[in-house]
C-alpha cells in the first residue's frame with residue numbers, strides 16, 4: 001500500500017483555523033489508526049495502471065523560441081539524457097547538486113566539442129563579448145540550441161558583457177605569448193595591423209598612454225604577468241616585465257601607483273560601456289523608457305566624455321540587444337558598481353524581450369561592487385563572484401573572504417551565485433589539476449555555491465573536457481561528504497518575502513526541506529514502526545488567514561514540526577518534487593539546500609533552462625494542471641516507465657498552484 005502524508009494549506013470557506021486544529025491532527029497524524037475521511041482521493045487510487053504505461057519519448061523542445069508549451073504532448077516529459085543516465089546508474093539521491101558553467105571559446109566552439117561538454121555536465125554555456133565577433137557568438141548560440149533540440153539538453157546560455165575594463169588587444173592570432181623576465185614590451189593605443197613590431201600589444205582604451213605614469217606597475221590578468229612602466233612616447237608605453245608569465249589575447253589590464261590601484265577609468269566610466277557606433281541620441285533618452293534603443297535616432301558616435309558628463313550609465317547596448325534578440329537566458333554584467341545599472345537594464349530588457357525572461361547576473365569584480373554589495377544582489381537575478389578582476393582590484397588575500405561573504409549573502413537573499421575564475425587554471429596547459437586547485441573547487445562546493453565556472457580552461461585550454469570532469473567529480477564527492485558528515489553546519493535562513501502569498505510559499509518550501517529530515521526521524525524513531533507509516537495530516541486555513549493572527553497560526557503550525565527536524569540523522573526522503581510555472585517555488589526549495597535532489601517540473605523550456613543554474617534542481621519540462629493528484633500520478637507513471645524512480649521511493653511534493661506539501665511513497 002502506498003503511504004501518504006498531506007500537509008495542505010488552502011483557503012477553505014468552510015473551515016476555521018484554531019490552535020487546536022493543529023495540535024490535535026498533528027498528534028493524530030502519526031497514529032496509524034486515525035480514522036481519516038477525506039473528499040480527496042488517496043494517491044494510490046490510480047496507481048495500478050502506472051506500470052503498464054509505455055516508455056515516454058523525449059520530445060523535441062522549442063528551445064529556440066524561449067518557451068511555451070505548444071510542442072509538449074500531455075503524456076511526455078523532457079529531461080536530458082545525461083541526467084537520465086546518471087539517475088539510472090547512481091540512483092537519484094546521488095545526482096550532482098552543484099551546477100557547472102563553461103566559457104565557450106576556440107577550444108570548444110564546434111558542435112561535437114559542445115556536445116562533449118553537455119555530456120560532461122555543462123549546465124550553462126557562457127559567451128564573453130570581450131572576445132570574438134557577434135557572428136561567432138551567434139553561431140555558438142545556434143549550436144547550443146541545436147544540441148538542446150536534437151539531444152534533449154537544457155543547456156542555458158549566458159552572455160557576458162565587455163564592461164568598462166581596460167584590456168589588451170589580440171595577439172595577431174596567436175593563442176598566447178610568453179613574457180620573460182626583464183623583456184621590454186610596448187603597450188600602444190595606436191591601431192596596429194597584424195604586421196606590428198615584435199613584443200607590441202595594443203590597448204583598447206585611448207586614454208591609457210595619458211593616464212599611466214613612469215614607475216607605475218601594470219598588471220595583466222590581475223597579476224598573472226607584471227610590468228613596470230619605464231618610458232612613454234606619445235601613444236606608446238614601454239614597459240619592463242618584472243613577473244614573467246603567459247599573455248592571453250584581450251587580457252584585462254590594471255595599473256597601480258604607490259601600492260594602490262589607479263581607479264580613474266573604472267570609477268568614471270559607465271558600467272556598461274557604449275561601443276563605437278552607438279548613436280548619441282540614445283544617451284539623451286532615459287534607459288528605462290521602452291522607446292530607447294541604441295539603434296534609434298541619428299548615427300553619431302558617442303564620445304566617452306559625453307557619458308561621463310551626463311553621468312548616464314549606458315551599456316554595451318548593441319551586445320545586449322543582440323543577446324535579447326538571440327533569446328539568451330542570462331546576461332552577466334561586468335564591473336557593476338551599483339544597483340542602478342541592474343535596475344535600468346532589467347527595465348530595458350522587460351520592454352524589449354518577448355517574454356521578458358532574460359535573467360540579469362551582476363558580476364562582483366570591483367571595489368565599488370563590494371561597497372554596494374547588498375543592494376546589487378537584491379536588484380539582480382543572480383551573482384557571479386568574478387575572482388579574476390576582483391583579485392586585481394583588492395589584495396589577493398582578501399578574495400577568499402569576499403567570496404565567502406558574497407556566497408553567503410546570495411543565499412540569504414535568495415539569488416543564485418556562481419564562483420568563477422582560475423578554479424582549475426593549470427588545466428589550461430596540463431591534464432591534471434594542482435592539489436590547491438582541487439581544494440579551491442572543494443571550498444566553493446562546501447560553501448554551497450549554486451554553480452562553478454570554467455573560463456580559459458574550457459575557452460582556450462588544452463583539456464576542456466578533463467577540466468569539466470574534475471569539477472564534476474569534486475562536486476559529487478564534496479556534496480556526498482557534506483550529506484554524510486557536515487549537515488550540522490546548515491545555515492539559518494532569514495525570511496525574505498514581504499507579501500503574504502509569498503511568505504506562505506517560502507514557509508512551505510522551508511518546511512518541505514526540513515521534512516526531508518523530519519521524515520527520516522519518524523521512520524527511524526522508536527515511536528512508529530515502518531509498517532505503520534500510513535497517515536494523513538491536513539491543515540485547512542481560512543481566507544482570513546491574511547490577518548496577522550492567521551499568519552501566526554501558520555507559523556505556529558510549522559514551528560510545531562520543527563523539533564522533529566532537528567533530530568534527523570539518517571535521510572530517507574529520496575526526492576522533493578516541485579510543480580512550478582515560474583520556477584519561483586523551485587528556487588525557494590533550492591535555497592534550503594535540502595539533502596535530497598529537487599525534481600522541478602515546469603511547463604516552459606525557458607524556465608527549465610534558467611533553473612539549470614540553481615543548486616540541486618533537476619529541471620524537467622512537463623505539462624501539468626492544477627490538479628496535484630493527477631499531476632503526481634502522471635509524473636510517477638512517466639518517470640517509472642523510464643526507470644528514473646521506482647515503487648517505494650519516498651517523495652515530498654509541493655506546488656505553486658496549490659499551496660500544499662504531500663509526503664508519499666511512489667506506488
Ligand SMILES: Nc1ncnc2c1ncn2[C@@H]1O[C@H](COP(=O)(O)OP(=O)(O)OP(=O)(O)O)[C@@H](O)[C@H]1O
Pocket residue numbers: 103104105106128130131132160248249250251252334388389421454455456457459460
Ligand atoms: N570567444 C573567444 N574567442 C577567443 N578567445 C576566447 C574567447 N572566449 C574566451 N577566450 C579566451 O579564454 C580566456 C578566458 O576567457 P574568459 O572569458 O573567462 O576571460 P576573463 O578575462 O576571465 O573574463 P572577463 O573578460 O569577463 O573578465 C580569455 O582570456 C581568452 O584568451
Ligand SMILES: CC(=O)C(=O)O
Pocket residue numbers: 334363365385386387388389390420421455
Ligand atoms: C569572470 C570574470 O569576469 C572575472 O573573473 O574577472
Ligand SMILES: [K+]
Pocket residue numbers: 128129130160161162163334
Ligand atoms: K566580460
Ligand SMILES: [Mg+2]
Pocket residue numbers: 334365386388389
Ligand atoms: Mg572580469
